[in-house]
Amino acid sequence: xxxxAAPLLGGFAALVGGIGLIxxxxxxxxxxxxxxxxxxxxxxxxxxxxxxxxxxxxxxDHDPRSPRLYSLVRREVRRRALRTASSGAAIAVxxxxxxxxxxxxxxxxxxxxxxxxxxxxDVLVVPSQTSLSAQPFYTLTYTGSSAAASGTLSFSIxxxxxxxxxxxxxxxxxxxxxxxxxxxxxxxxSGGCGGLDVVYIVGAAxxxxxxxxxxxxxNVSQSLGGNGAIAGGxxxxxSQLPAQGQYYGVQLQRQATLPRTGTFLDHVIxxxxxxxxxxxxxxxxxxxxxxYGMQALSFQEGQISAVFVKFKDGANPADGAAAVSAxxxxxxxxxxxxxxxAAAVQYSGLLSIFSLSGVLVWxxxxxxxxxxxxxxxxEMRGEIGVIRSLGGSxxxxxxxxxxxxxxxxxxxxxxAILAVWIAFNSPVVYDSVILAxxxxxxxxxxxxxxxxxAMAVLIVMVTAGIGALLAARxxxxxEAYEAIRKGAR
Amino acid sequence: xxxxxxxxxxxxxxxDVLVKAVxxxxxxxxxxxxxxxxxxxxxxxxxxxxxxxxxxxxxxGSVHVDGVDLWSMSDSEQSRFRAEKIGFVFQIPSLLPTxxxxxxxxxxxxxxxxxxxxxxxxxxxxxxxGLSEKAHAYxxxxxxxxxxxxxxxxxxxNGPEIVLADEPTSDLDKATxxxxxxxxxxxxxxxxxxLVMVTHNLELVNYATRVRTMDNxxxxxxxxx
Numbered sequence: 001x002x003x004x005a006a007p008l009l010g011g012f013a014a015l016v017g018g019i020g021l022i023x024x025x026x027x028x029x030x031x032x033x034x035x036x037x038x039x040x041x042x043x044x045x046x047x048x049x050x051x052x053x054x055x056x057x058x059x060x061d062h063d064p065r066s067p068r069l070y071s072l073v074r075r076e077v078r079r080r081a082l083r084t085a086s087s088g089a090a091i092a093v094x095x096x097x098x099x100x101x102x103x104x105x106x107x108x109x110x111x112x113x114x115x116x117x118x119x120x121x122d123v124l125v126v127p128s129q130t131s132l133s134a135q136p137f138y139t140l141t142y143t144g145s146s147a148a149a150s151g152t153l154s155f156s157i158x159x160x161x162x163x164x165x166x167x168x169x170x171x172x173x174x175x176x177x178x179x180x181x182x183x184x185x186x187x188x189x190s191g192g193c194g195g196l197d198v199v200y201i202v203g204a205a206x207x208x209x210x211x212x213x214x215x216x217x218x219n220v221s222q223s224l225g226g227n228g229a230i231a232g233g234x235x236x237x238x239s240q241l242p243a244q245g246q247y248y249g250v251q252l253q254r255q256a257t258l259p260r261t262g263t264f265l266d267h268v269i270x271x272x273x274x275x276x277x278x279x280x281x282x283x284x285x286x287x288x289x290x291x292y293g294m295q296a297l298s299f300q301e302g303q304i305s306a307v308f309v310k311f312k313d314g315a316n317p318a319d320g321a322a323a324v325s326a327x328x329x330x331x332x333x334x335x336x337x338x339x340x341x342a343a344a345v346q347y348s349g350l351l352s353i354f355s356l357s358g359v360l361v362w363x364x365x366x367x368x369x370x371x372x373x374x375x376x377x378x379e380m381r382g383e384i385g386v387i388r389s390l391g392g393s394x395x396x397x398x399x400x401x402x403x404x405x406x407x408x409x410x411x412x413x414x415x416a417i418l419a420v421w422i423a424f425n426s427p428v429v430y431d432s433v434i435l436a437x438x439x440x441x442x443x444x445x446x447x448x449x450x451x452x453x454a455m456a457v458l459i460v461m462v463t464a465g466i467g468a469l470l471a472a473r474x475x476x477x478x479e480a481y482e483a484i485r486k487g488a489r
Numbered sequence: 490x491x492x493x494x495x496x497x498x499x500x501x502x503x504x505d506v507l508v509k510a511v512x513x514x515x516x517x518x519x520x521x522x523x524x525x526x527x528x529x530x531x532x533x534x535x536x537x538x539x540x541x542x543x544x545x546x547x548x549x550g551s552v553h554v555d556g557v558d559l560w561s562m563s564d565s566e567q568s569r570f571r572a573e574k575i576g577f578v579f580q581i582p583s584l585l586p587t588x589x590x591x592x593x594x595x596x597x598x599x600x601x602x603x604x605x606x607x608x609x610x611x612x613x614x615x616x617x618x619g620l621s622e623k624a625h626a627y628x629x630x631x632x633x634x635x636x637x638x639x640x641x642x643x644x645x646x647n648g649p650e651i652v653l654a655d656e657p658t659s660d661l662d663k664a665t666x667x668x669x670x671x672x673x674x675x676x677x678x679x680x681x682x683x684l685v686m687v688t689h690n691l692e693l694v695n696y697a698t699r700v701r702t703m704d705n706x707x708x709x710x711x712x713x714x
Binding site for chain 1 (some may be wrong): 522533535536539540542544545546564565568569571572573577579581582584585586588592595596598599600601607643648
């Protein structure tokens with residue numbers, strides 16, 4: 001037995017505990033989320049350190065065995081902890097950036113296409129004052145423009161449309177179905193700090209609502225009946241929202257939760273048009289919503305914010321949108337394809353930067369690994385010379401430096417992959433990405449994420465392998481006696 | 490027995506300057522001899538020693554140890570041969586800083602077959618050099634003189650027939666120098682072992698059974714003793 005029981009068991013306990021902490025990741029508060037993930041990653045790191053580095057026995061005085069190669073490597077890593085930690089951290093950062101850019105690029109594309117598909121609409125009709133060019137996916141939640149001032153996001157609500165717009169649009173040739181939606185209000189559960197967690201309340205039709213129907217396992221009228229509400233994928237439990245889900249005199253009952261889209265739809269609470277009207281009546285009865293931390297409602301009974309339109313099979317949505325814009329006054333109609341395209345174009349620059357930076361980062365990581373391997377090997381040249389003089393072959397020396405380089409690079413790289421994977425599944429990063437970059441993002445499917453992680457692992461292994469080979473090559477070229485003399489300087 | 494025939498090591502520096510560190514050296518060291526090569530710094534002594542030990546590849550000539558041509562062997566064969574036949578003591582402290590004193594002494598057994606009771610033997614060698622109580626210390630916790638004594642113990646770990654010592658007493662005070670030389674004398678006598686030592690210190694020539702001087706890479710034929 002060459003392993004010490006206490007650090008080995010402690011290492012496994014820390015590893016299992018850390019993974020458990022991460023696996024149980026279901027934070028309701030960002031601070032707790034950071035603490036949970038941070039503690040988990042730290043525990044995993046400590047666990048790996050205890051297992052791989054500390055638990056190995058130092059040979060006893062009367063031990064009949066000679067030191068082993070891994071023993072030399074392990075002690076080198078342990079005694080030069082600062083060098084190991086700094087080179088490992090550099091590798092981890094680079095691998096982290098690489099995987100992040102892969103997930104971000106693909107998550108954004110996935111978000112745009114899946115949202116478009118799930119909305120099930122061909123055309124979106126909005127007030128003519130709404131600017132589509134700014135933030136296409138904001139338009140879907142009816143916020144025509146946004147402005148960040150003093151770190152707090154504020155949104156303007158575009159003018160409302162009269163309710164008969166829905167009928168006018170429905171009467172246009174080729175239209176198969178229409179469904180109206182109404183932006184009731186929005187609020188910031190966290191006080192608007194940094195713009196996090198903005199929540200919209202949107203009124204939706206309970207019948208013929210093909211937009212919500214495509215998302216829900218049950219029908220919309222069942223979910224929105226009474227004071228029922230359908231919440232977007234990122235809306236916290238109502239009990240954690242201000243006023244615990246009681247808005248404008250109505251206590252909302254969460255009946256269903258939509259899957260994440262990576263857009264602001266994830267921050268929407270859908271209510272029925274009847275519920276929206278009840279809220280308006282509560283305000284009209286003389287109640288002041290500002291006393292409850294809510295802004296005053298500005299729509300009138302029967303008004304709407306937008307109409308989603310589905311055309312008959314074979315009809316051209318672009319022609320339909322043009323017809324709607326021409327025949328219904330005060331509106332503009334956009335095809336969902338054009339919105340998605342506008343989004344894709346808008347983000348393509350950003351995504352290209354991420355893709356390019358990913359490639360550059362890998363090239364950079366190779367250069368860094370090569371430099372670290374070269375520096376570490378040169379730093380060890382005295383030891384290498386001594387080992388050669390004692391009878392260590394060039395092959396042994398190559399194996400030793402390659403093992404050391406591969407150990408540091410692969411452990412650091414795998415830790416980075418774990419951290420990124422956790423981060424990209426956390427609401428903290430989710431909100432940060434959407435709000436900081438104004439970018440749609442949803443984690444790719446588990447199988448796709450698995451593929452990206454596997455690719456990252458492969459990249460880490462290739463990078464580690466190259467670093468190890470380089471270190472081995474440098475060490476193999478050293479003249480033993482020269483190495484000892486230079487190593488002493 | 491060590492036989493050097495026409496052994497040369499030339500370097501080409503920038504500016505196409507040829508440095509003849511060792512030039513056409515012929516030398517025979519008989520089994521059990523204590524040969525000392527003296528010379529000033531830069532005379533090529535250390536290069537000669539590394540050529541004898543197979544640590545530096547000669548430009549020309551041959552090195553035969555016990556009838557075996559060192560440079561006719563593959564790297565792994567030569568390494569194994571070095572591990573089992575030759576022990577080195579270097580001018581500079583050359584212990585691995587990441588290993589304890591005891592593990593440093595045990596280290597050569599990684600590369601040699603058939604060394605029994607590694608731990609006991611390493612402790613016995615530390616006892617011989619008077620450092621058994623430092624077995625679990627790290628090299629950085631030892632003085633230079635103590636490190637050189639550990640290096641001597643390490644050189645003997647695989648029971649080599651030949652010990653090559655490069656300025657083992659440099660940078661030491663007189664008392665420590667004497668201590669080290671007595672140990673080397675003991676190693677030579679108790680082996681019995683073939684010993685080749687290079688030094689610039691003329692006061693040490695009395696320890697050797699044969700002395701040669703080296704100057705500008707050339708080994709003189711005149712014997713100092």
